[in-house]
Amino acid sequence: MMEKEKRQQKILNLIGAKRVGTQQELTESLLRAGVFATQSSVSRDLEELGVVKQRGRYVLPQAARNGNGxxxxxxxxxxxxxxxxxxxxxxxxxxxxxxxxxxxxxxxxxxxxxxxxxxxxxxxxxxxxxxxxxxxxxxxxx
Amino acid sequence: MMEKEKRQQKILNLIGAKRVGTQQELTESLLRAGVFATQSSVSRDLEELGVVKQRGRYVLPQAARNGNGxxxxxxxxxxxxxxxxxxxxxxxxxxxxxxxxxxxxxxxxxxxxxxxxxxxxxxxxxxxxxxxxxxxxxxxxx
DNA sequence: CTTTCTATGCAGCAAATTTGCATAACCTCA
DNA sequence: TGAGGTTATGCAAATTTGCTGCATAGAAAG
The missing domain is CATH 3.30.1360.40 (Gyrase A; domain 2)
Structure with missing residues (x-):
């Protein structure tokens, strides 16, 4: 439902706001933000959003495109x-x-x-x- | 289903080929062409295709009229x-x-x-x- | 106003999507 | 190379979305 979209938005926010090293971390942060999800869903979201793991942390797709990369x-x-x-x-x-x-x-x-x-x-x-x-x-x- | 697309294609063909004055007519022509549909569906199709009624007849949308979209x-x-x-x-x-x-x-x-x-x-x-x-x-x- | 024609709320069905679970695949580091 | 941590994925259940006919409201024509 609308759940997925909201979750993905929060994922982007979280990744942009602080260092996120694992999907486990992300899952926990989401829960604290009031959104329950399993690691499976988070994995699929990251793929779908184009988020990649660079130097041990998840990075926003556009950040990867510009900035330091x-x-x-x-x-x-x-x-x-x-x-x-x-x-x-x-x-x-x-x-x-x-x-x-x-x-x-x-x-x-x-x-x-x-x-x-x-x-x-x-x-x-x-x-x-x-x-x-x-x-x-x-x-x-x- | 694929049914809708086929039906809409036939609708465009029919409208392009001969004068069509009502959705009832269209429904009957479709049936003769082997496609069953109710007036409800035809109405929705016409809306979706952008077909409009002008001077008492249905006419192809602008894009289809001049052959290029x-x-x-x-x-x-x-x-x-x-x-x-x-x-x-x-x-x-x-x-x-x-x-x-x-x-x-x-x-x-x-x-x-x-x-x-x-x-x-x-x-x-x-x-x-x-x-x-x-x-x-x-x-x-x- | 009556008749004819078109649009739409609703419910049912079918197809597609999303999800969690379990687990496989992969990666890192010693 | 193996252990432990991390991520991806096949599958089935759950959920959502799309399409349709029916009934009927709404609009247009006369």
Whole structure:
């Protein structure tokens, strides 16, 4: 019902307001704020909201895009889409450079890349490959 | 069900093909075409399709009348592809503009966009997001 | 006013979504 | 490599949403 939306809003608030390290913590904070939810639901919410865990804490999606996340290569953010895509957001004009860097790295789970102005579509073989691909790319370009 | 979509398509065809003066007529024509529906449903369909009654007959909505649903922004059509992609067809050369507009809107379920000449690939997080993303984009750009 | 036509509240049904539980998968650190 | 902590997910139950027909209110035409 409206419950989900409210919960997700609170999650964003909480993450923005204080350091949150685990979904357990988040679940407890939510409860204190009057919203009951299981870790399962929190996990799904985070996925849906695009919240990612960086350096041991959960970070807001837009914060990840701007702020500190920028790498020397112009890579701002990495996110999974569906089963076989990873989307890289880059600083304007640098998408091609990022794509080239990724191609050069020859990551085995990556099938191909396609760059626009500030976005790269990265095709991976399957769902399983997404996470490790994201990890490797992030490592590579940061 | 798929039934509704089929029925609405037939309604548009019928209205385009011959003069239709009442919902009763439409209901009967539909039945002859193998689609049963009550006047209630027909009424709701017409509302939803944007069909209006003018000078005693139902006429196609503006978009359908001139054969292209072009919006002010050059967006022609939106369609889902697979679980995590939405494809936007645009007027030639306007794909980038459409993509930028979509990016600016910051629709949360959209992960990234990639524009060609007349097509934009729009990556969404998951299947569930497609529907709402399409709705929001269409709303935004029409 | 009467007749004809269209819109809508309501209830039932079907489909889709959301959720918790249990547990598998994964990660970190020693 | 294994233990312990953390996160993801298959499944079934619960909940919500969407679509429809029926009955009827409301509007338009004459």
């Amino acid at each position: 920028a790498s020397a290569h112009g890579l701002l953010n990495l996110e999974a889409a569906g089963d076989a895509l990873v989307i890289a957001k880059c600083e304007p004009g640098l998408a091609s450079a990022v794509a080239v860097a990724i191609d050069r790295a020859d990551v085995p789970e990556i099938v191909g890349t396609l760059a626009g102005e500030d976005t790269v579509f990265i095709a991976v073989r399957e769902k399983k490959a997404q996470r490790s691909a994201i990890k490797k790319i992030w490592e590579l370009l940061s | 072009a919006s002010a922004h050059g967006l022609l059509n939106l369609e889902a592809a697979g679980d995590a992609l939405v494809i936007a067809k645009c007027e030639p050369g306007l794909a980038s503009a459409v993509a930028v507009a979509i990016d600016r809107a910051d629709v949360p379920e959209i992960v990234g966009t990639l524009a060609g000449e007349d097509t934009v690939f729009i990556a969404v997080r998951e299947k569930k997001a497609q529907r709402s993303a399409i709705k929001k984009i269409w709303e935004l750009l029409s």
